Amino acid sequence: MKQKSLFEEMANNNTTKKHVNEPLPFDCLAIDIEATGKDPVSDAIVGISLCKEKGIAYYVPIRHHKANNLNDALPILKEVLENQSISKIGHNLKFDILMLMQEGIYVQGDLYDTMLASYLLDPNSQNHGLEEVSIKYLNHRKRAFSDILGPHKTFAEVPLEEAIKYAAEDAELAFELKEILFKKIDSEGLRSLYFNIEMPLIFVLAEMQQTGIKLDIDLIIDLSKELERELSLLESKIYNLAGKRFNINSSQQLSKILFEELGLKTSKKTKTGYSTNVSVLEQLSIYHDLPREILHYRSLYKLKTTYLDTLPNLVNKKTGRIHTSFNQTITATGRLSSSEPNLQNIPIKGELGTKIRQAFIAENGSVLLSADYSQIELRILAHMSKDKGLLEAFQRGVDIHSKTASEIFNVPTEKVTSELRRIAKTINFGIIYGISPFGLSESLGISPKEAATLIDSYFRRHNGVREYIEKTIKDVRKSNYVITLLGRKRQIPEINSTNSNTRQQAERIAINTPIQGTAADLIKIAMISISEELKKKKFKTKMLLQIHDELLFEVPNEEVEEVTKIIKNKMESALSLSVPLEVDIKLGKNWAEVK
DNA sequence: GGCGTCACG
């Protein structure tokens, strides 16, 4: 009964174009899609729940088993969902938008995403699920999905009576959460960050996920077979060197062999024993052949299991492409993350890295275009610290690492060797991480004392950076939070901890977060403006991936010239800083060629 | 499910 009346109201909405003076019967609608699974590209809609006022919610079965499905519901819903004047409320709306896209429905209007709101209010929280957020803000314990699903294979098989209760509750919770969370968004000064960046980004990410990227499966499978052979040779070699067979993938068993049976010296400890990580095994390779072979084995095994053996299985049967998930509510700094598969950590180093990237290809008639920000985080540091040396370096366009080397080691720029530059580069990274003598020493393989000397000489030449760090930490001690250029907040209560380790870690976070977070804000702005421009001018170019400081596009040959200009221009002008932003653009048939 | 390890920025 209730379902019908809502549909009547919705149908009325269709006529509002003719009666512009009549107010819409509702301007805000909470939606929640139930589907056969959680992969919006492969799975299908089972039903949609709706809520437009507190206390009343509806469930519209679309493909529910053994139910009176409302077959004509989607066309009616389409009118409402594509109505720009009706705001959509939901928890993780990117999922709903993607599911609806499969039905030819393109959601429009303002989005009030309660998951995103929860994230902006507390990016440190690991869990922004509807369940947790409802407990936190509504003190309401919602029905668990696993209880509803029970033995059923998909939600479609859950008896309608049960399904209605569950689905309708979710839409209503989102509706209620919206009131509370978006008041908080306003009072915390997060409104503009939400409406100008995170909300429009939802559409951009949805489209990127929907597009996916093409993979040369045969190449990946050939590589996997090649590694299979190489690994089996290495395996025998390792057993010979160890004098016995063991599970090479067990760091525990390896530890026994290295440190007990072969009597090699331990260096680093872990929570559970002695470390056998890269830096330890590199040290040990001087004394024995086994560690080097283990390193070789591990690197191959990693690439084979993590990439070669999994990527082919993730090629979507319908689209023939790989569709990652871009997560907007995971990182504490404001970055995106990518999962299932993670396409933000595809290997790049070495011959094998190149070979793997060669398998990510453009469609026939198109090329891949990679656009990456050059030294974005150091430029942001220059802007925020107003350090004279850094500002001048970027304004003059010099090689920043060489300049740092020249300063620290007191040699003319022409005499900076690649070794000195490498050290300077590590220091520059270290500054952004919230440098510590120990951290730098570990990374450079020198003593903490030597590291401290290097840090000291850096700060002697960069007073602005030193003062910026000191002021940032001082401010955080009072406010307990840091903020990015676009107003993204991260609480750091540990800044006043009595435990010095905890406190120092908080200080490093306080330095790093505004820099990493502002870079994240920046590229998000660029993504939105590029996406708008491509849409406006009706280009067929597709944005495929974001890898923190890089965007990857698939560009039809005939669009390359124009689109290159747009991308470069939009990225370089996304924010106006006191240093120029530089973007490098490269083209190629595959992802290896664009580097 | 925690841990160690290692792929990326």
Next chain:
DNA sequence: ACGTACGTGACGCCG
């Protein structure tokens, strides 16, 4: 004396 570089995700091991 302690134990640290910042931010992620995925794999295999082990209990």
